[in-house]
Amino acid sequence: MATVTTPVPNASTAPVSGPLLPVYKRAPVELVDGKGIRLIDAEGREYVDFTSGIAVNALGYADEGLRAAMHRAADGLVHVSNLFRTAPGERLAQRLVDLSFADRVFFCNSGVEANEGAFKFARRWARAVGTPAKHEIVGLRGAFHGRLFASLAATDRPSYRAPFRPLAGGVSIAERDLESLARILSAETVATLVVEPIQGEGGVRVLDAGYLRELRALTAERRIALMFDEIQCGLGRTGHLFAYQRVEVVPDLLTLAKPIAGGLPMGAILMTEEIAATIKPGDHGTTFGGGPFVATVAEHVLERVADPALLAAVRREGARFGEALEGIRARTGRIREVRGTGFLWGIDVHEPAADVIARARDEGLLLVGAGDYTLRLLPPLVATREDLDDGLQRLERALG
């Protein structure tokens, strides 16, 4: 075996991760159980969870319906090849089609995989309607689309990108202003513009409906596929099943992942028939994507997050949550700005977000950052007013 001489830069974090590769700065908390929107650590401490596993655990913890769906799934086939038909994946795709703009669905296993696949589909379509030069993928300033080569190339975070260059070619990041986009989005060279209707990791930036409408008009006029990455903001988090429905701007491609299978790995690409018609057998594939086990569970999650009563509660309680955050801002003077909608909020603080996150943990509240000075609040979608108020009180104590 060759001798490794390269120094290990993160050796000091090894005890926190044990033998796991230390790509995460893990908190010194071992989570062992949960119920509703609360998590329990190995010492028996309880936390209000405003992270939802970073927008995954829409139904919270120990949800009875989810548990039953997983048991049902386990009673059936777990996996067979995508070379054969299975009913759960077909039913799930049909439900997504019924509930959205889309005509066709491709399933995969994560958010980044959904984006990478959607980029391929956009290119396939663009070359069918244009020349081979029509292949560029354009992302926006502040975006996060994942950590593989093309998604990373569309992700605006220098520290994530720099160590791994060269990234995928033909992918660039544009300023968000309409004037420069109008210059950059060439009908001849651009295949797709990828947009998070609410930029999550980039600081919870809610893109304006009028702005998104302008992007829709511009891309339609130039036959550029408009792709919405709803991996974080979709599936109920805005109080609408899809974030595009909140702003009434319909994309050509849409990616989903995070909450779709209740914590099991799954991603999905939704698309119009026009794009789907250019994809042929062999153009793309996945061993696991849309298998019967995950699809059975996802059918349950989709029905739950599409429930009009749940969506109305997210809109109503989300608005109240935003007002409460403004109240905390006024009372503590420790918040610079509050942004968000539904159950997805970002607050800019005057001190490093990591310091507030650590103090919040001491108060029994789990938070995640979105940049060095921004806290992100993503309660499970089943959170009640009392749950939210409990978390908000802990937040105020942590800030104050």
Ligand SMILES: Cc1ncc(COP(=O)(O)O)c(C=O)c1O
């Ligand atoms: C908007 C967005 N796109 C893509 C991804 C990548 O998803 P995954 O971590 O499942 O690959 C994320 C994850 O945080 C995300 O928030």
